[in-house]
Structures are given as structure tokens and as C-alpha cells.
Amino acid sequence: MDASVIVAGAGPTGLMLAGELRLAGVDVIVLDRLAERTGESRGLGFTTRTMEVFDQRGLLHRLGDMGTSNAGHFGGLPVDFGVLDSVHQAAKTVPQSDTETMLEGWARELGADIRRGHELVTLHDHGDHVEAEVRGPEDEKIRLTAPYLVGCDGGRSTVRKAVGFDFPGTAATMEMYLADIKGVDLKPRLIGETHPGGMVMSGPLGDRGVTRIIVCERGTPPRRRTEPPSYAEVAAAWQRITGIDISHAEHEWVSAFGDATRLVTEYRRGRVLLAGDAAHIHLPAGGQGMNTGIQDAVNLGWKLAAVLRGTASESLLDSYHSERHAVGERLMMNTKAQGLLFLSGAEVQPLRDVLAELIRYEEVSRHLAGMVSGLEIRYDVGPGSHPLLGLRMPHLELVGERRKTSSTELLHAGRGLLLDLEDNAVLRERAVGWLDRVDLVTAVPHGVPAGSPLSRTSAFLVRPDGHVAWAAPGSHHALPMALERWFGPSRIQQS
Structure with missing residues (x-):
């Protein structure tokens, strides 16, 4: 065997998993088709639970000063996350590129073998090990074997397709734009600010003079793009919705995304497992995608290590599916609900008004905040009546x-x-x-x-x-x- 575990994908999920495996003494190879990180930051900041997860591994200090806040939303409706029982607030402005830099440094320090410019082409589960065919630099053909392989390779996962995981759900019905821009003075606009032509959002990213914008123009059909949209497309849509010309701004990067919602029926098939966007895709709402993937990795890493060390039976891996698939189902439900609230037109305003009234009750705010933050997650860990059983351990x-x-x-x-x-x-x-x-x-x-x-x-x-x-x-x-x-x-x- 070339390693105990092969991880496909060096995004936040794959890097977190690599670090968790190395903490437990398990050797791991991480493959990523890109020769270097893109610097793009689709994910932005951390939920309260991910802040706790990083803290319980001693990683928070590596990210430096972070802007944190108890201000949150559900479907664009303000929710006070201060009702949650945690020593941490959510971080709002940490770019995904910074998260990946931190996690890669941690994983490498622990001894993870991270191979950039190595693309997984296909794989075969032989029952007692997995064989991966990899395209290396200069189209070099490489064959790697390991007892287990984990696909952390995103929404278009090669691993998921090669093994034939079922990925049911709903296709995208619209296209949205995301861009980080400089040189333009835009007032902050909360997610959910609706106009007759669609929805827009804007907000500063720290103190770098960069503003993130999201644009959703109603009636824009989804397109299967092979390249990112041009900034001119984004600026034109912004002007049609708001009447404001931002075409003169300098853009750091531009991306398009949709509202497709899909969840695999199983997180494990034989010796191949999935985590992060490879297992679940959904509308970005409340910054849950990257955070859920990181938490997938933390749930899986110690279990996989225990099986490989021989201290636990392979059946322990079944709990990875049963625990995280249930989390995925809740994720699909709440992001679809939020999408209806902030992407629909005036016909949904009565529903927004009713929900806004309900959110004023602390119990409702706590429920919604717990759902989006990840603090509500309770696993079935066996019999017992203690109120914290199955929940995350509070800071003590x-x-x-x-x-x-x-x-x-x-x-x-x-x-x-x-x-x-x-x-x-x-x-x-x-x-x-x-x-x-x-x-x-x-x-x-x-x-x-x-x-x-x-x-x-x-x-x-x-x-x-x-x-x-x-x-x-x-x-x-x-x-x-x-x-x-x-x-x-x-x-x-x-x-």
C-alpha cells in the first residue's frame, strides 16, 4: 500500500481530514489536480460550531485576528445568535483561501503527503483495498493503492461518479453571480435585500478595501459553464437590478453558482467514502457548506484511524453515514427554506412577515440559530437521559x-x-x-x-x-x- 488513506481534494474538507488522520498517526496522501491554490474564497468565515472545532484542535490562533459577531440571519431575516450557549461567536470575514492555507500548513506539519498537480482519473475498489489511477505533472500516469479512499473533491466529484454513488435531489433553477471587487464604494446590503428584478448582497471583506457582492437576477436560467462568467456580466446584472453602475470596479475573481440541492444516499460504499461537497450540494445560505464539510472530516477522521489501527471494527464506519447523512438532510431542508425566503418575489412577503414575528421569541431564535450554527447536532450515542448526551461538549x-x-x-x-x-x-x-x-x-x-x-x-x-x-x-x-x-x-x- 502507498498509504493508509488516499484523500481526493485539497480543499478545506480534505485538508481537515488529512490533519485529523495524521493526529491519529495514520499516513495519508492528499491529491489535488491544481498545481497551486486558486486564492478564490467561495466560503467565507465559520459558523459557531466550526469555531469550536478549530479551538478543540488548537488551530484558532493560526488564523490571527478574526471579525466575529452574533448577528446572523435565516433566509435574510435577522437572527440574534447571541442566544446560543458557546464561548465563540461566528467569524464573518475569513476568506476560504486563508482557511486552506492554515489547514494545509497544519496538515503538512503533522506529516501529511499533499500532492498538488495530481488529478484522480478513476479508481477501483478491490474489496480489500482501493486502487487509484492518477494523472501527475506532465501527464505522468501514476497508480496508488490504499485500504481506504475518501472523496473530498467537490460538487462535481470524480470519486462519487466513478464509484456510482446515487446523488438524488433537484437541479438548479437559476444562476447567481459572486464577485470580490475593489475600487467602488457600495453601501452594505444584507442578504435578502430584494428588488423587483432580483436579489443583491454586498459587504466588506475585512479592511482590505474588498467588497463581496452576490447578484441573483430573476428569470436567469442556469447555464452549464466551463469558464467563470465575465465581470461585465455581473456588473450588467447589478445595474439592471439596482440602477447602480459598478462596471469600473476592479475584480479579484468572479464565479457563478446555482440553487441545485443534492445529497448522496450513502456516505460510504465499501472502502470509498465521501465528505463535504462531494456528498452534498446546496444553495449557499448562512455559510454552511464549507463548515459542514469540515465537520464531516472531524466526524470521519478518528473513526477511520481507529479501524486502520485495529482498535475498532469496520462497523464503526457505519456511524459516519448514519450521523452525517442525517446532518446532510437537515442542511438540505434549511438551505431550501432559506432560498425560498430570500430569492422569491413579493408573493412570499407574507411568509417573511410571519417568520419575522416568530423570530422575536427567544426559543424560535435559538432553534434557527442552532440549526444554522451546527450546535443543534445530536448524535444517537446510546441509552441515557443526560441532557448533553450526543451533543457537543460545551467549553468547561x-x-x-x-x-x-x-x-x-x-x-x-x-x-x-x-x-x-x-x-x-x-x-x-x-x-x-x-x-x-x-x-x-x-x-x-x-x-x-x-x-x-x-x-x-x-x-x-x-x-x-x-x-x-x-x-x-x-x-x-x-x-x-x-x-x-x-x-x-x-x-x-x-x-
């Missing part, structure tokens, strides 16, 4: 035997975490057989608000992706079952 400040730490910092290594908050010898004894895969930490919580679920908890078992797999008060007899389900058999049993 801790005082340990030697120093202060936090539940977030303790996840930097990408391992499982058993957090003993009451110095419980019985709990520690039950976990002995898994301490080669799970870090056992005894600490005292600090600064927990009264009435919080955290204040009534004596122990947590946290998966490497940050989700709670078991919590006490609860049966200590259930702890070994949870440990075995997510981390494989006890080494004591194995010996």
Missing part, C-alpha cells in the same frame, strides 16, 4: 492537579477523553482497558453557572470529535459499553 474551565485547563484544550490531541470531575476511583478502574486510546483526566470544574447541566455532572466521556458519548450521574456499568462502542474492545479483554 477546569482546575487540574498541576494546572488550569479546559475541556476544549484536552481535545487538542484528537483522542477520546474521560473527564472525572469527582475523583471517582470506581470510574477510573472501569476505564483502565481503554487508556491507550482515551485520556483520563481528573479535574475540578471552575466557573460553572448554577442550573447548568454541567453543574450537575460528575463525569463525561467525550469522543475525539467533541461529542458526549456518556455522562454521569448515570450507570457506571454503562461506561464500559460506551467505551467499547466508540473505542473498540478493552485491551485487557484482548490480552
Whole structure:
């Protein structure tokens, strides 16, 4: 085998997966057909959950100062994301190019083999390994083999097509433009600002003097383009809708996209898996696409590593599909709903007005914000009644035997975490057989608000992706079952 895992695609999803695999000691080759990054930034910023994910791997500081805000929207209707229970706000202005630069640097530092200018042409799943045919620099033909291959190669995924994954959904009904421009003074326009001719959005990207614009002109049929649209097309559409001439602006890059919505029926077929846009495409709404792909990678990486190391059975990979396909379904639902709200005409205004009234209720705002931010995701991790079971572990400040730490910092290594908050010898004894895969930490919580679920908890078992797999008060007899389900058999049993 040339590697344990081949990853097709060096975008945010593929690079995040490469880093996760290397954290777990798994060798990985990442292939990307482009000789260098484009510098384009379709994705912009991070949802609250992705901020937490980067923090639990110690990556946030690599991105420098970020503009964050609790201001959000659902379908163009303002929503206060401050109602969410997180130490982080969403980041609004981090270009995808900066995200890719950061993730590639991290993955390379960990030892990932990233091969740019290498295009996956086709692949074959032989049952016990996958064989990839690759076109290298100067059309060199290369054959690579690995036990597993993951397609992170975008909405037009070669991996998805080669293996024959079903990709049902709805085709695009319209075309929209996106451009980053300089040298023009445009007032900020929130997503959802509608005009008789269509919808426009504009906003500054940090302090670089660059403005991002999105243009959706009603009645514009989708086109299957092989090249990006010209800036002249974008400027002409902007002027038809707003009456403002921006044709003199300097453009950094231009792109077209549609409102197609598709989700694969399975995230895994044999030894081939999909993540990110290769598994799901949808209307950009709330910046969820890139963020969902990054979270796909964090869900998959530790599971794939455990199977490859032999500490868990291959059935653990089935939970990748069951957990992330359900997330994909919610993603399809909410982006289609948002598209109806901000891309439709005056006929939808009564619906917008009713929803705007409902959003004034904190419970409604919390529900919509949780959906878009990723904080509502709850996995089926087994029996139990603890309110945090299956949800992501909130940030918890801790005082340990030697120093202060936090539940977030303790996840930097990408391992499982058993957090003993009451110095419980019985709990520690039950976990002995898994301490080669799970870090056992005894600490005292600090600064927990009264009435919080955290204040009534004596122990947590946290998966490497940050989700709670078991919590006490609860049966200590259930702890070994949870440990075995997510981390494989006890080494004591194995010996």
C-alpha cells in the first residue's frame, strides 16, 4: 500500500481530514489536480460550531485576528445568535483561501503527503483495498493503492461518479453571480435585500478595501459553464437590478453558482467514502457548506484511524453515514427554506412577515440559530437521559492537579477523553482497558453557572470529535459499553 488513506481534494474538507488522520498517526496522501491554490474564497468565515472545532484542535490562533459577531440571519431575516450557549461567536470575514492555507500548513506539519498537480482519473475498489489511477505533472500516469479512499473533491466529484454513488435531489433553477471587487464604494446590503428584478448582497471583506457582492437576477436560467462568467456580466446584472453602475470596479475573481440541492444516499460504499461537497450540494445560505464539510472530516477522521489501527471494527464506519447523512438532510431542508425566503418575489412577503414575528421569541431564535450554527447536532450515542448526551461538549474551565485547563484544550490531541470531575476511583478502574486510546483526566470544574447541566455532572466521556458519548450521574456499568462502542474492545479483554 502507498498509504493508509488516499484523500481526493485539497480543499478545506480534505485538508481537515488529512490533519485529523495524521493526529491519529495514520499516513495519508492528499491529491489535488491544481498545481497551486486558486486564492478564490467561495466560503467565507465559520459558523459557531466550526469555531469550536478549530479551538478543540488548537488551530484558532493560526488564523490571527478574526471579525466575529452574533448577528446572523435565516433566509435574510435577522437572527440574534447571541442566544446560543458557546464561548465563540461566528467569524464573518475569513476568506476560504486563508482557511486552506492554515489547514494545509497544519496538515503538512503533522506529516501529511499533499500532492498538488495530481488529478484522480478513476479508481477501483478491490474489496480489500482501493486502487487509484492518477494523472501527475506532465501527464505522468501514476497508480496508488490504499485500504481506504475518501472523496473530498467537490460538487462535481470524480470519486462519487466513478464509484456510482446515487446523488438524488433537484437541479438548479437559476444562476447567481459572486464577485470580490475593489475600487467602488457600495453601501452594505444584507442578504435578502430584494428588488423587483432580483436579489443583491454586498459587504466588506475585512479592511482590505474588498467588497463581496452576490447578484441573483430573476428569470436567469442556469447555464452549464466551463469558464467563470465575465465581470461585465455581473456588473450588467447589478445595474439592471439596482440602477447602480459598478462596471469600473476592479475584480479579484468572479464565479457563478446555482440553487441545485443534492445529497448522496450513502456516505460510504465499501472502502470509498465521501465528505463535504462531494456528498452534498446546496444553495449557499448562512455559510454552511464549507463548515459542514469540515465537520464531516472531524466526524470521519478518528473513526477511520481507529479501524486502520485495529482498535475498532469496520462497523464503526457505519456511524459516519448514519450521523452525517442525517446532518446532510437537515442542511438540505434549511438551505431550501432559506432560498425560498430570500430569492422569491413579493408573493412570499407574507411568509417573511410571519417568520419575522416568530423570530422575536427567544426559543424560535435559538432553534434557527442552532440549526444554522451546527450546535443543534445530536448524535444517537446510546441509552441515557443526560441532557448533553450526543451533543457537543460545551467549553468547561477546569482546575487540574498541576494546572488550569479546559475541556476544549484536552481535545487538542484528537483522542477520546474521560473527564472525572469527582475523583471517582470506581470510574477510573472501569476505564483502565481503554487508556491507550482515551485520556483520563481528573479535574475540578471552575466557573460553572448554577442550573447548568454541567453543574450537575460528575463525569463525561467525550469522543475525539467533541461529542458526549456518556455522562454521569448515570450507570457506571454503562461506561464500559460506551467505551467499547466508540473505542473498540478493552485491551485487557484482548490480552
